[in-house]
Amino acid sequence: MSAGGAGAAPAWIGRRVTGDTMLGCGACRRCEHGRQHVCEQRLELGIRGGKAGALAEKVATPARSLHRLPDAVDDAMGALVEPGGNAFRAVQGAGLQPGDRCLVLGPGTIGLLCELFARAAGAEVHLLARDAVSAAFARSLGFDDVWTEERLPALPWDAVIEASNSPLLPARALELVEPGGRVVYIGLAGTPSRIDTRDLALKDVTAVGVLSASPGLAGTIDAYAAGVVDPRPLIAATLTLDDLPAILSGVRPPAAGPGPKFHVAL
Incomplete structure (x- = not known):
């Protein structure tokens, strides 16, 4: 307020x-x-x-x-406008058209929100998950095409959104995308992540970097208000400030759901 x-x-x-x-x-x-x-x-x-x-x-x-925030966007959704804006911009950068096949690398909050916005854009959305647990949560959001690295199918990917913190996956994204396609880099690794620009040029790929949600905030609010994207299933639990120290120390409440986010309500 x-x-x-x-x-x-x-x-x-x-x-x-x-x-x-x-x-x-x-x-x-x-x-x-x-x-x-x-x-x-x-x-x-x-x-x-x-x-x-x-x-x-x-x-x-x-x-x-x-x-x-309009009345249709409640407090929990309002708290997820900023991460949603990053995903909104990433999907914009992917230039998706209805029917395009999009692969999202990374099952965290931004990757999952990218999936939701890409689905809203009419794309066929696939996710490369980290493990069986993250894959199961993505499937609970209604995404059937969720893979681990060893099971990833050899399909033509019109766009790849790299939303992980792995230093290896940016190069993998460039390897996977179709010639003439688009790669969006929104994930940041803790150590340098390198790509070979020869691959970028010889495949005629467009690469887009996304730093922040800023230009995507208004569009995200509109999408939430219209019900096109609902980020609330990503919230594992709603907490108070008194609960927060335990969460920040890595303790997950027994009643928390499987989502990656905790909402702090005053």
């Missing part, structure tokens, strides 16, 4: 909102062209520049970064 500081527009007071986590300086060329998420001087909530994150009692953020 929003509250205003000095000079804040009254229209924002008391509204349910979500906000961009990338706060550009507002004055540089990148910001002026709508690319504040790659502003060299940007602040990032909870990450960069000493800005408090969303678990703080209050978060100060400029009104220009806010997006209103």
